[in-house]
Amino acid sequence: xxxxxxxxxxxxxxxxxxxxxxxxxxxxxxxxxxxxxxxxxxxxxxxxxxxxxxxxxxxxxxxxxxxxxxxxxxxxxxxxxxxxxxxxxxxxxxxxxxxxxxxxxxxxxxxxx
Amino acid sequence: xxxxxxxxxxxxxxxxxxxxxxxxxxxxxxxxxxxxxxxxxxxxxxxxxxxxxxxxxxxxxxxxxxxxxxxxxxxxxxxxxxxxxxxxxxxxxxxxxxxxxxxxxxxxxxxxxxxxxxxxxxxxxxxxxxxxxxxxxxxxxxxxxxxxxxxxxxxxxxxxxxxxxxxxxxxxxxxxxxxxxxxxxxxxxxxxxxxxxxxxxxxxxxxxxxxxxxxxxxxxxxxxxxxxxxxxxxxxxxxxxxxxxxxxxxxxxxxxxxxxxxxxxxxxxxxxxxxxxxxxxxxxxxxxxxxxxxxxxxxxxxxxxxxxxxxxxxxxxxxxxxxxxxxxx
Numbered sequence: 001x002x003x004x005x006x007x008x009x010x011x012x013x014x015x016x017x018x019x020x021x022x023x024x025x026x027x028x029x030x031x032x033x034x035x036x037x038x039x040x041x042x043x044x045x046x047x048x049x050x051x052x053x054x055x056x057x058x059x060x061x062x063x064x065x066x067x068x069x070x071x072x073x074x075x076x077x078x079x080x081x082x083x084x085x086x087x088x089x090x091x092x093x094x095x096x097x098x099x100x101x102x103x104x105x106x107x108x109x110x111x112x113x
Numbered sequence: 114x115x116x117x118x119x120x121x122x123x124x125x126x127x128x129x130x131x132x133x134x135x136x137x138x139x140x141x142x143x144x145x146x147x148x149x150x151x152x153x154x155x156x157x158x159x160x161x162x163x164x165x166x167x168x169x170x171x172x173x174x175x176x177x178x179x180x181x182x183x184x185x186x187x188x189x190x191x192x193x194x195x196x197x198x199x200x201x202x203x204x205x206x207x208x209x210x211x212x213x214x215x216x217x218x219x220x221x222x223x224x225x226x227x228x229x230x231x232x233x234x235x236x237x238x239x240x241x242x243x244x245x246x247x248x249x250x251x252x253x254x255x256x257x258x259x260x261x262x263x264x265x266x267x268x269x270x271x272x273x274x275x276x277x278x279x280x281x282x283x284x285x286x287x288x289x290x291x292x293x294x295x296x297x298x299x300x301x302x303x304x305x306x307x308x309x310x311x312x313x314x315x316x317x318x319x320x321x322x323x324x325x326x327x328x329x330x331x332x333x334x335x336x337x338x339x340x341x342x343x344x345x346x347x348x349x350x351x352x353x354x355x356x357x358x359x360x361x362x363x364x365x366x367x368x369x370x371x372x373x374x375x376x377x378x379x380x381x382x383x384x385x386x387x388x389x390x391x392x393x394x395x396x397x398x399x400x401x402x403x404x405x406x407x408x409x410x411x412x413x414x415x416x417x418x419x420x421x422x423x424x425x426x427x428x429x430x431x432x433x434x435x436x437x438x439x440x441x442x
Contacts, residue, residue, distance in 0.1 A: 009212070095386065
């Protein structure tokens, strides 16, 4: 999907951090990607190397921390795990489940030198 | 260019003109080898160790060298205890944070003027432009309407909108597959929008990418036409999850089709239980009373909150003036 734009977003965050933090090289970038977020990790990985070229993060590895999805089930009145936006509640089978976690796409941290 | 979706930058035009350069988050810091000595002296790589394959499922980065611990050793790829914190920089920033902050600026700009902005998203061919033309004609004389049209190429849609008498600005995204907040932010001042008016943003026909990009709109409105598959909400869930309203369009064609409207709506609400649904036909006008009523309530909310904002500002000014007067010698 729009993974090139997302990779450019990551580059912007990393360059800003490099300017503020005064480090010369980023060896790895740790991302938090939620199971319910709108990013395809393999497509992002494909764009990542190209976008980071000639930057402070040239050659950096991209590491992904998976964040599980969760939603609020209205009939049960509690938070339940879900793997996709259209998943039913694993307890009662209702589709009245509103996603509450696992939608994030974040840069968590950088390994720098 | 992204080979997955054709997403890219460099060919964007806004109203036929090249856009301003995107705000750069900072100068690129060129790579340079770390200087020897200092805290890097300990950081010599043991030739025996290797980086594991980088991958979401692979632990990777397991290092055994003396005095050389990296994160990624545990099952959760958490940091190893004893790691030098100087080497790790916590960032904790949303990847789309830049877009979201520009969208926030657009939202403030619109709120200050009492403008209701709707981001209309759908597949190509769902009838968005025809629906917009009828909407503009029905609102003529009641509510000023302006339109931002997003397409990869051509100004065809903006020309169709202009035939209705409304002001329209075409954004061509070039190779891009979605509008973003920066493009819309540049379009806003060019449109000379009336206060307390309606801004309709017709996004690039694409049920995938526009879901993730906030433009500063009040609501995303997803349009699904009955000539498409009724399982589309499950096949493209992100968009139906991001929308507040679904227009089930071209319902005048239902007698000629096997499309099960109830099933489509049920699928959409599996993805988004809060989704409102209106059945519309831009040909017969069916559902337009409900659709225009929904817009009218949105306009009412925007102008009500604007009044509150102006009042709040006036109260604040009065408060500051009284404090100044109290402190005056």
